[in-house]
Amino acid sequence: DAKTTQPNSMESNEEEPVHLPCNHSTISGTDYIHWYRQLPSQGPEYVIHGLTSNVNNRMASLAIAEDRKSSTLILHRATLRDAAVYYCILRASGANSKLTFGKGITLSVRP
């Protein structure tokens, strides 16, 4: 599976935008880019995914570089509830597309 690299941690202030980077230089043309997050003592939850174009949903935006070798998850206004571990995951084609998690990036939000 193609690998992703993320910083270990990031800090943000409440109500400010947050940009969480992810590098995936070995991504293949058919891999989807997914983001999940895991709040303390909970299971992971889906945030957003995309293939080539930038994507927006109610939780976040996903900006994908033109060469697809990197992407950025954007939280437009961080809240204390957004403090979590964020995982950037590549998913290959095929029916059984298991999620291959790395260590993720731990986001702390200061009030």
Added chain:
Amino acid sequence: GAGVSQSPRYKVAKRGQDVALRCDPISGHVSLFWYQQALGQGPEFLTYFQNEAQLDKSGLPSDRFFAERPEGSVSTLKIQRTQQEDSAVYLCASSFLSGGRGETQYFGPGTRLLVL
């Protein structure tokens, strides 16, 4: 609607004891995944079911681990003769169709297993 549920939420076992962990996926979801999450690490894939068929068990760490989903809904992960290294959070996830690359996986809260 109801999400993925898991039981028990916490389990303490003595080394050598057998344990069974239950997962109730979202109703109608075809695919079911089990993951193991050690402290401070991301979840790691254990096994995958499509309906009642176990199509991938490549992540099961040893033959002490066994999973089943006999009627294509509820799944049970069984660990025989538990060892201390089995201590982890066991997560279950389901998805609507075949679990393909564009599909969302919905996770349960996990079962935290501590082996003493």
